[in-house]
Amino acid sequence: MTARPYHHGGLRAALVTQAEATLRTSGIDGLSLRELARELGVSHGAPQRHFRDKAALLDALAIEGFGRLNEMLARAADVDDGHAFAWTLTDVAVAYVRFATEDPALLDLMFTHKHQADASDELKAAANAGLACVVAMVERGQARGDLVDGDPQSIAMVLFATLQGITSFANADIVDPQSLDELTTYAVELLLGGLTPHPDQSPINSTFIPALCEKRPDPAQS
Amino acid sequence: MTARPYHHGGLRAALVTQAEATLRTSGIDGLSLRELARELGVSHGAPQRHFRDKAALLDALAIEGFGRLNEMLARAADVDDGHAFAWTLTDVAVAYVRFATEDPALLDLMFTHKHQADASDELKAAANAGLACVVAMVERGQARGDLVDGDPQSIAMVLFATLQGITSFANADIVDPQSLDELTTYAVELLLGGLTPHPDQSPINSTFIPALCEKRPDPAQS
DNA sequence: ACCTGAACACCGTTCAAGT
DNA sequence: ACCTGAACACCGTTCAAGT
Numbered sequence: 001m002t003a004r005p006y007h008h009g010g011l012r013a014a015l016v017t018q019a020e021a022t023l024r025t026s027g028i029d030g031l032s033l034r035e036l037a038r039e040l041g042v043s044h045g046a047p048q049r050h051f052r053d054k055a056a057l058l059d060a061l062a063i064e065g066f067g068r069l070n071e072m073l074a075r076a077a078d079v080d081d082g083h084a085f086a087w088t089l090t091d092v093a094v095a096y097v098r099f100a101t102e103d104p105a106l107l108d109l110m111f112t113h114k115h116q117a118d119a120s121d122e123l124k125a126a127a128n129a130g131l132a133c134v135v136a137m138v139e140r141g142q143a144r145g146d147l148v149d150g151d152p153q154s155i156a157m158v159l160f161a162t163l164q165g166i167t168s169f170a171n172a173d174i175v176d177p178q179s180l181d182e183l184t185t186y187a188v189e190l191l192l193g194g195l196t197p198h199p200d201q202s203p204i205n206s207t208f209i210p211a212l213c214e215k216r217p218d219p220a221q222s
Numbered sequence: 223m224t225a226r227p228y229h230h231g232g233l234r235a236a237l238v239t240q241a242e243a244t245l246r247t248s249g250i251d252g253l254s255l256r257e258l259a260r261e262l263g264v265s266h267g268a269p270q271r272h273f274r275d276k277a278a279l280l281d282a283l284a285i286e287g288f289g290r291l292n293e294m295l296a297r298a299a300d301v302d303d304g305h306a307f308a309w310t311l312t313d314v315a316v317a318y319v320r321f322a323t324e325d326p327a328l329l330d331l332m333f334t335h336k337h338q339a340d341a342s343d344e345l346k347a348a349a350n351a352g353l354a355c356v357v358a359m360v361e362r363g364q365a366r367g368d369l370v371d372g373d374p375q376s377i378a379m380v381l382f383a384t385l386q387g388i389t390s391f392a393n394a395d396i397v398d399p400q401s402l403d404e405l406t407t408y409a410v411e412l413l414l415g416g417l418t419p420h421p422d423q424s425p426i427n428s429t430f431i432p433a434l435c436e437k438r439p440d441p442a443q444s
Numbered sequence: 445a446c447c448t449g450a451a452c453a454c455c456g457t458t459c460a461a462g463t
Numbered sequence: 464a465c466c467t468g469a470a471c472a473c474c475g476t477t478c479a480a481g482t
Contacts, residue, residue: 009464009465011465011466027336028336029336032454032455032456033455033456033457034454034455034456035454035455042466042467043466043467043468044455044456044467044468045457045458045459045466045467045468045469046465046466046467048456048457048458049464049465049466052457053456053457054455054456054457104335108330108334111390111391111393111394111396112330112393112394113326113393113394113395114249114250114251120395124395124396127394127396128396131396148415154405154408155412157388157391157397157405158384158388158405158408158409158412160387160391161384161387161388161390161391161409162380162383162384162387162409163387164386164387164390164391165382165383165384165385165386165387165388165389165390166379166380166383166387167387168333168383168386168387168390169333169379169382169383169386171333171334171335172333172334172335172349173335173342173346174333174346174349174350174353175379183376183379183380186376186380187380187383187384190377190380190413191412191413193370193415231445231446233446233447254473254474254475255474255475255476256473256474256475257473257474264447264448265447265448265449266448266449266474266475267447267448267449267450267476267477267478268446268447268448270475270476270477271445271446271447272446274476275475275476276474276475276476
């Protein structure tokens with residue numbers, strides 16, 4: 001009975017765990033329901049009782065991934081150790097990029113959206129929960145006076161997007177792992193340069209780039 | 223003979239074209255060599271003469287995609303119409319995000335790196351060529367005095383990464399297409415705020431975030 | 445040189461049947 | 464309730480054989 005614990009209710013969890021491992025080591029192409037079943041000593045029809053689809057299993061993996069991501073994000077964003085805000089932000093950024101870079105196939109699953117409309121809502125909610133941590137950080141920064149005013153949601157989105165892009169490049173071998181942390185830190189510096197209000201200047205959109213506030217030809221057909 | 227032009231040398235091109243169309247409409251999961259062959263009125267063994275692997279065909283598609291991307295990028299980056307640098311940069315950014323958002327499956331193929339070591343070099347070169355356009359733009363901006371000094375490669379990387387991240391979010395339905403251009407423009411604004419030198423201040427890393435320049439505990443274990 | 449078509453091993457999915 | 468195992472339709476890949 002201890003030898004085959006999957007037969008009395010644990011199969012679903014075992015499938016997810018095993019799938020995660022296979023995904024991490026062999027990528028999405030190395031993941032097949034039949035081999036999963038084989039590895040767990042179960043017939044190839046068994047998984048369907050718990051995941052109607054292969055897509056359903058993949059969705060479960062993505063949701064699991066978001067769970068871990070958000071947990072880590074919340075932990076990283078909650079350290080208010082009295083250090084400069086820039087430090088905290090840099091820490092969160094580096095932590096995120098490392099997480100996302102550790103398991104490229106999982107990250108793909110999380111953000112690639114070849115999901116069924118079914119779990120799509122749950123996934124979108126999970127993604128938004130992650131974003132919410134960053135939004136909260138931004139609001140804290142604004143309250144402190146360390147960040148420009150402006151829609152926290154948008155600011156968080158840009159921050160998060162930059163990290164996501166760096167991750168994407170890292171996973172595509174466009175940046176090498178060696179200089180990954182450095183690039184992440186640099187990105188935060190550049191963004192903070194824009195996000196940090198400066199005593200002698202008004203915020204970006206009124207003084208720094210006045211041109212952008214004037215009416216101008218539609219950039220569409222460029 | 224005009225009815226089946228694939229049989230005398232045109233098969234390879236026909237496969238790529240057809241595959242691009244299928245990829246755009248049905249995603250990566252809807253793309254099979256056998257159906258491709260069927261649609262082109264050719265036996266299922268025929269494609270192997272031109273692409274030893276399914277992966278090889280996918281690599282060809284990715285390279286094609288980079289070709290179009292880089293062409294567009296070069297065109298967009300070359301308009302030096304005397305407008306403010308911020309405008310040009312915004313135009314390029316919006317153009318890139320639109321391109322990358324038009325064909326999500328292709329973009330995945332381009333940046334997801336489940337490629338064979340074979341074409342990996344060619345793909346990396348293609349990606350770098352795209353980056354080079356942005357680097358050139360950055361250098362132009364620096365020469366004009368519109369951008370802070372600093373390694374153009376790194377600056378371009380951060381710029382490009384931000385757009386890539388926004389694209390990723392858009393393709394994952396985390397941002398809706400409606401506000402996509404707006405978010406892209408806002409991202410450029412935020413980045414430029416950091417990238418634009420201000421008369422009364424020294425560059426970011428010496429004045430704006432002095433804390434980052436001091437020695438401090440390793441952010442690793444956060 | 446290029447394509448055909450049978451063959452092989454592997455999928456995902458369904459479903460009656462077992463316990 | 465949960466799992467089995469045969470069945471079905473579809474893959475990618477290989478390879479002798481054709482033209």
